[in-house]
Amino acid sequence: MEAEQIEIAEFLGRYPPFTFLPEKTLQRVATSVEISYYRQGTDVFRFGDEIHDLCIIRSGAVEIYRRNGNLYNRLSVGDVFGQLGLLMSNRVRLPARAMEDSLLYFLPEKLFHELCDDFEEFAYFVEVDDKRKLNKEVEQQRGEGALSSEKVATLITRAPVMINTSASIRHAALKMTEDSVSCLLIVDEISSYEDDGEPQYDLVGILTDRDLRTRVVSQGLDLDGSVAAVMTPHPKTIDKDTYVFEAMLMMLRFNLHHLPVVDHGRPKGVLAISDIVRYESKNSLYIVSLIHRQHSQEELVEVAKDVSDCFIRMVRQDSSAHMIGSAMSVIGRSFKQRLLELAEEKLGPPPVPYCFLALGSMARDEQLLITDQDNAIILSNEYDHAKHNAYFEALSAFVSDGLDKCGYPYCSGRIMATNPRWRKTISDWRACFADWIDTPNPDALLNSSVFFDLEGVWGKTEWAEELYRFVVNRTKSSPKFLASLARNALLRTPPLGFFKEFVMEQDGEHRRTINLKRRGTAPLADLIRVHALAVGSMSRNSFSRLDDIIRAGILPDKRGQELKYALEYLAMVRIRHQVEDVEEGQEIDNNIEPDTLSDIERRNLKEAFNVLNNSQRFLKYRYPFS
Amino acid sequence: MGRVKDEFSWRAFLTQQASACEQPVVQQFIESQIFPEHLTVAEAEFVALDFETTGLDVENDEIVSIGLVPFTLDRIKVSQARHWIVKPECNLKDDSIVIHGITHSAISDAPTLDEVLEQVLSCLAGRVVVVHYQYIEREFLNRAVQHRFDTGLVFPMVDTMWLEGVLYRAGWRNKLKRLLGGRLQSIRLADSRLRYALPRYHLHSAMSDAIATAELLQAQIKHRYSNNKIVTELFL
Structure with missing residues (x-):
């Protein structure tokens, strides 16, 4: 080689994947590159451009974007990009832009493919780390898996069919027939108007075909009565920016067939089970439904064996960490719920109302495969220790043992409902949390970081929300606690x-x-x-x-x-x-x-x-x- | 020479030179240097050229190596880069050996400038020649052609140093600065490159300096002109 390209060869030789090339090949690469200067802020590749070179950053820095414009990665001196496009039909998949004045080397595709063929390490470097992205790209190309990261809003195809609270049942039924919908939103018009003059509505209830059947016809109600009397008031809703899979999990969890979709609290549409049938059971949902159909701890243990497979399948499908964490948490919660149901069957109904809490990663929807069970119980203020303790002790033991057998080992720090310390009445929990917040000693802080991620999974789950609201309100105005x-x-x-x-x-x-x-x-x-x-x-x-x-x-x-x-x-x-x-x-x-x-x-x-x-x-x- | 742009027409000059030239090789080359009047920097085919010489004195010093690399505003084509070591007629001075790292043995096997000159011209033909500090390449090339073909050769070049000078040396502020004894921005190749965040090269040779010059022109154009800049407006 000409001595002159030593500079380029010497540079390339310091960075992978070129570190894997023998000297002679490296020199060939050095004499084959093309060079180009990019001013800060200019595009190197736009999405869909043809691409015929592997890019190497000689100086400067380049940002790689997702198609939606979000930043995907930042690359600097010695980094390579464009391999994805080269490996896939010569189209730019991820646009690139110079974030500083940059000098780039371009390695022609012919040589790139030759290097991939001849040097395994080179191929491994450019292909393997991109395998996941690659799969994702391929999958999205086929139009599959796209839904998994899609927002609820994208499934909404029509404006919600709505009627005023003052309407009669007959009007409501006629409206449903006219618009051929199986569900109607009951709204109050808000007097204030937005700038664009469109009226705004407050969602107050929901009415379904089934409600008409069970609450009106079979009860022989007067059709001229108010729709407000037969609707389901304060229905659960979901924000339009939530992921479809979350909507699905919500419908499963609460056994809903229709889920109003809202934007800043205003109704934007209705998601029906049928809308997401094509989204049908990725496996996690199948497992959830299976869990709820088992009749003994032994049967649950059998189902639990499939959880790790389901986890693997989700990873294979390129689900995000957020999705996997949520799905694993729903599965974990389902085990708890079913075990509690079974416990109540065995021990009889609870003597006083209670709420079973999930703490930590499960409450955060961030559970992975191996997670200690962290749980606790909120008891009703009517709880009488002498009379009721035995019941909740037995209940906790049943659930805790069951969870351990299902792959959720006992918590080493004994943060479990079996620990009498973590079965408290609502008032006692408030007092306890207040104490932690007001006197943040090391122990209190350690506990806070576990207990302040809490969620109700069974029973009076609204108590968990109340308790959390209490925590949020108290900590917000406690700079000392926040600092600690x-x-x-x-x-x-x-x-x-x-x-x-x-x-x-x-x-x-x-x-x-x-x-x-x-x-x-x-x-x-x-x-x-x-x-x-x-x-x-x-x-x-x-x-x-x-x-x-x-x-x-x-x-x-x-x-x-x-x-x-x-x-x-x-x-x-x-x-x-x-x-x-x-x-x-x-x-x-x-x-x-x-x-x-x-x-x-x-x-x-x-x-x-x-x-x-x-x-x-x-x-x-x-x-x-x- | 840059100051005479308004009165002086390269087109007229080259046309006259071509018709007066009796050497076909040189004549063809001159004709290849007459570019369309509206050729933009984005359309132009450039070639960066660099000589290593035994010194700056065109009468007594000689070319020892020649490097060139074709490029466009988009891409510098390293694969088409060329490099020649040539045997000078006089003895090499000791200090230039250190600078260029070219040994006597490398030179003793090398062809003479006369032998490679036609190859060099054919690589430059039809392309806008880009240099850093036009004096060296223009004068030494002119003398080489004189020597080989017995006729002069002067043609337009783009000088990246002059382009830097326009920015950093011209204007009343810099004149004032100079009057007051202030230090002006260096417009040497390496220093100019730094202003555009171009990397520092450690090895120097005619070819690496040609590549460095090509990179510098890309940077200058992308920072200071549009893609529609008429290339003849950059001529010196």
Whole structure:
């Protein structure tokens, strides 16, 4: 080769996948590239452009976008992009834009394919890490799987059919016939008008075919009576920006056939079961329905064996971490619910009303495969210890033992309803939470981070909401508690130093591991919880909390979005690691071995940990001790 | 020469030169340098050219290597880059050996400038020649053609150093600065590149400097002109 291209060869040789090439090939690559300069802010590739080169960043930085315009990745010196397009029919899949003045090298596709053919490591680098994305792309191309990330709004095909509360039952029935719908929204018109002059409606009830049959015809009611008397008041609703799968889970959980879709509380349409039939049972839903049909603990244990398979299938279908976490949590809740039903059958109806609580990751809808059972019970204020304790002790034991057998091991910290300390009346829970908030000692803080992610799964679930509202209202106006909780959220740090060392020692024999939960997703959830409580968010899911936090505007620009990416990425690496454990028949854990990571994975991981690190620093500054 | 743009027409000059030239090789080359009047920078085919010489004195110093790379505003075509080491007629000065890293043994096997000149011209033909500091390439090439064909050759070039100079050296502010003894922005190749965030190259040769010059022109045009800039307006 001409001595002159040594500069290019020397540069390429420092970065994967070119590190895998022998010197001679590297020199050939160096003499084959084309070079181009891109000014900051200019497009390198637009979606759908033809692509015939692999791009290598010589200097500067490039941002890769999703089609919807969201940032997907940031690349810098030595990074490559465009392989996806080259491997797939020469169309740009992910648009790229120079975020700084950048000099790019272009490697012609012919040579690229030759290198993929001749050098396995090269092929592995450009293909494997993109396998997941690739699958996703292929899947979306076929038009499948697209629904899995689609919002409810996209399934709404017509405006809701509505009638005023003052209408008669007859009018309502006629309206339903005219518009051939099986469900009618009952609304109050609001006197105030929006700027565009369209009237606004408040949803007050819902009326279905079935209601007409069971509440009107079979009761022989007067058809001129008010529709308000036979409707279901205050129906459950779902926001138009919720994912379709969440709507589906909600319909399953509450056994609904029609679900009004709202936008800022105003009705926008109705989602019917039939609308999402084509969305039909991905397997998690099948398991949920199966759970509810089992009649003994033994039978439930059998069903539980399928849970890890379902988890794997969801990962294969490229579900997001958010979706997988939700589905696993619904399954976990279903086991609890069914066990409680069975317990009540065995022990008789409860002597006083109660609410069974899920705590921690299940309440946050972020459960993965191996999760301790964290639960508790809210008892009615009528609870009399001497008379009723035995019942709830037995009930808790039944559920807790059952869960353990179904793959939800006992909580080592004994945060379980079997612990008498965690069976309290509503008043006692309030007093207890108030005490934690007012006197945030280390113990109280540790408990808060588990108990303040709470959700009612059985019985008087509205008590759980009440209790959570109490927590939110009290913490919001308690800067001392927030500051303490913020300090507590800094106890677990991302393994940044470890990474530096790791990069240096990548050829060494050291086999060390990173616990992705302890050093990644858990501190992220802690951090998000602090902000969520500070802005008075009623959400428990970390992604939903982040939405609330972003809306409240307390984070510096783009930080919220970065946190979402980091959370999704860390959770996804954790999830994929668990899948590998299951497939290799190993014990499932959260420890990844950096040796098994590709360069891209390692870089992304580091980036995610960096986001966590920066956000932790911000936390300290945002919630100071006064 | 840049100052005479208004009165001076390259087109007229080249047409006259071509008709007066009696050497077919040179004549054809001159004709290939007459570009359409509305040729834009986005349409133009460029070639970056760099000579390494034994010194700056065109009378006494000689070319030791030649590098060139064809490019457009979009792509620099490294695969079509060419490089020649040529044997000078005089002895190499010691200090230039250090600079260019070209050894005596490499040179003793090399062809003479006369032998490669036609190849060089054919690589430049029909393309807008781009250099950094036009004096070296223009004067040394002119003398080489004189030597080989016994006729002069002067044709338009785009000079990335002059383009930097327009920005960083011209204007009353810089004149004032100079009067007051202030330091002006360096317009050397490496320093100019830094202003556009182009990477620093560690190895220097005629070809790597040609590539560096091509990258610099892409950056200059993308920062300062539109794609519709008429290429002849950049001529020097």
